[in-house]
Amino acid sequence: MTHTATQVRGLVEVVDEHHPEAERVPVLTRARSGTSIMVDTEKTERIRERVRGLLSEGRVEYFIGYEAGSDPLHVSPSFVQQTDEVEHLVWNLMSINNLVTYLKRYRKQRMGLLVKGCDSRSVIELLKLHQVKRENVYLLGVPCTGILDPKKVAARCNPAAILAIREDHDLVFIEVGVEGRTDEPQVLEFEKHDLLFDKCRSCDYPNPLVYDELVGDPVPVRARVGGKFEDVEHLEQSSIEERLSFWQEQFNKCIRCYACKNVCPMCFCAECLWEKRDPQWVTKYPNPNDTFTFHMIRAYHMVGRCTGCMECERVCPVDIPLGTIFKKIEKDCLELFDYQPGLELDVVPPLSTFDEGDQSQEDLLR
Ligand code: SF4
Ligand code: SF4
Ligand code: SF4
Numbered sequence: 001m002t003h004t005a006t007q008v009r010g011l012v013e014v015v016d017e018h019h020p021e022a023e024r025v026p027v028l029t030r031a032r033s034g035t036s037i038m039v040d041t042e043k044t045e046r047i048r049e050r051v052r053g054l055l056s057e058g059r060v061e062y063f064i065g066y067e068a069g070s071d072p073l074h075v076s077p078s079f080v081q082q083t084d085e086v087e088h089l090v091w092n093l094m095s096i097n098n099l100v101t102y103l104k105r106y107r108k109q110r111m112g113l114l115v116k117g118c119d120s121r122s123v124i125e126l127l128k129l130h131q132v133k134r135e136n137v138y139l140l141g142v143p144c145t146g147i148l149d150p151k152k153v154a155a156r157c158n159p160a161a162i163l164a165i166r167e168d169h170d171l172v173f174i175e176v177g178v179e180g181r182t183d184e185p186q187v188l189e190f191e192k193h194d195l196l197f198d199k200c201r202s203c204d205y206p207n208p209l210v211y212d213e214l215v216g217d218p219v220p221v222r223a224r225v226g227g228k229f230e231d232v233e234h235l236e237q238s239s240i241e242e243r244l245s246f247w248q249e250q251f252n253k254c255i256r257c258y259a260c261k262n263v264c265p266m267c268f269c270a271e272c273l274w275e276k277r278d279p280q281w282v283t284k285y286p287n288p289n290d291t292f293t294f295h296m297i298r299a300y301h302m303v304g305r306c307t308g309c310m311e312c313e314r315v316c317p318v319d320i321p322l323g324t325i326f327k328k329i330e331k332d333c334l335e336l337f338d339y340q341p342g343l344e345l346d347v348v349p350p351l352s353t354f355d356e357g358d359q360s361q362e363d364l365l366r
Contacts (some may be wrong), residue, residue, distance in 0.1 A: 002337050039092075043142070046215045048086045050140055051112065055083050060112035064099045065089040072162045073150035074257035077102065087312050091215075093167060096147045096197065098122060100310045101265040103132050110136050114215075116144040118199065120208035121307035121342025124264040127210075128349060129305070141211030143219040146192065148172065153195055157188055167192060174336050198323075199310045201225040201316070209343065231321070232328045249296055253318040256286040258303035259314035260322055261298060266305045273297070300323050304333055304349040 005037045046267050051063045067078035067088040068085040079279040080086055091114075097111055100122040115123060122142060126132045153159065157176050163185050170192045193201055202225065227233070235243055258274065261267045273281050274294055282290035306326045313323035333339050337350035 027265055032290070043091050043216050044089070046143075047091055047114065047140060048089050050213065050215070051080060051087045051089060052083050053082070054112050054138060055086070059323060060111045062106065063112035063114075064102055065114040065140075066091065066097070066099075067092070067094045071159060072165070073148075073153055073159050091142060093148045093165060093172075095142075097312065098263075098265055098311045100126065101263055101311070103137065104265070104268040107132050107136070110138070112138040112140065112226075114140050114142055115208050115211065116142050116147075117203065117205035117207050117209065118144075118169070118307070118309050120203065120210050122204075122309055124210055124345055125266060125305055125349075126268070127345060129352075139208065139211040141208030142216045143208070143214060143216050144200075144203075144206045146196045146203070146221050146222060147266045148192075148195045149197040151320075154191065156195075193222075195311070197314075199308065202228045205343075210345070212297045229327055229331050232331055235324065235328070247295075248292070250320045251291050252288060253320055254286055254291045254295070255318060256291055256294065259315045259317065263301075263311045263315045265309065265311070266302060266307070267298070295322075295325070299329060302326060303329055304337070304339060304351045305341055306330060 004092065021196045042193055044074060047065060051065065054060045054063060061081070063080045063086075065078050065080065066075040067075045073094060075090065075092065077099055078085075078088050079099055080089060095114075095116075098119045100115065100119050103111060103113070103126060104125070106269065116263050120139070125138070127134055129320070150159070153162075153165075153174070157174055161176040161266065162174060163174075166173045166175075172190045172192045172195055174190065176188060178184060178186050200222070201276070203222060206221060208214065221249045223224070235246065238246070257261075261272070261274070282293060308323070308326060308330055310323045310326075313321060316322060330340070333341070333350065339347070
């Protein structure tokens with residue numbers, strides 16, 4: 001059973017830079033007919049093989065991975081229940097979605113899940129908060145060398161004209177069709193770090209921190225491009241009034257679609273405050289006060305929980321820099337409590353514990 005659309009406009013071929021034998025091994029091609037055609041690769045084949053095994057042994061009821069998306073620059077989450085559906089699964093340079101968010105919906109079932117380093121941090125935090133049982137989740141960990149940001153790719157070439165994407169070490173080659181010519185695609189060359197999601201440019205944990213087995217060898221941590229908290233530090237330089245005005249301007253764009261909270265793996269209340277009708281905490285239309293309240297309360301709920309997966313920012317249809325809010329929280333949490341969510345299973349989150357030596361409320365507000 002596959003729940004995702006497979007209507008495809010282009011064809012994409014992605015290459016795995018960490019394949020041990022070959023430099024340029026095609027991972028995924030997609031036919032214009034709409035069906036996905038896999039070209040044999042070590043990582044994708046290992047995922048399929050292991051998922052087939054897990055399903056046939058009855059270790060998991062479902063497995064959640066990735067399949068070809070509705071255009072060449074996206075993948076879609078793929079829910080695999082039968083062994084003959086395993087062929088849908090792919091791994092490529094676009095596999096960004098944090099699939100851990102689905103655990104909250106299927107927490108009573110035995111699930112299998114593909115996790116990258118950043119995703120595995122969400123699992124750790126959910127385990128600490130007793131939202132999932134470790135024995136109910138089988139984690140296939142994928143060492144990750146960075147995922148391409150479709151917006152950055154689209155800013156450099158027309159997505160509809162993309163024929164193939166390949167990587168070779170730190171370079172990415174994008175083949176685009178030349179209008180009226182089918183024989184000679186144009187090949188554009190880019191530095192990979194220019195096309196990566198921002199979070200991948202400063203990723204400290206490319207290898208999963210919790211897993212049952214790894215698909216591929218661990219990869220080295222990529223050299224950082226820029227500081228992790230650069231945007232936060234920039235905002236911290238401005239006055240309170242300037243910050244308020246910045247965020248008011250941003251939140252005025254918000255249509256309160258709630259995609260940011262729905263995609264968040266750490267937003268797991270069974271009954272969401274924002275969707276309650278009785279009492280109704282906020283109106284159902286995006287008036288500025290309610291929108292501001294929504295974002296501020298969600299931000300406070302994420303203290304000590306948010307692992308910085310940046311899914312909220314990725315899915316926002318109006319490009320609000322939500323990640324900056326959560327990075328500010330991460331930075332403050334680190335400075336105040338020396339705590340980073342999603343790293344160690346046996347360290348209690350700061351808001352789940354109290355120590356007499358803790359700073360007083362007055363100290364924190366100063
Ligand atoms: S943040 Fe790290 S683990 Fe996550 S997608 Fe980017 S490189 Fe991969
Ligand atoms: S995803 Fe963006 S537009 Fe939608 S509620 Fe969140 S901030 Fe607002
Ligand atoms: S608040 Fe955003 S960055 Fe933090 S865990 Fe949720 S989706 Fe990820």
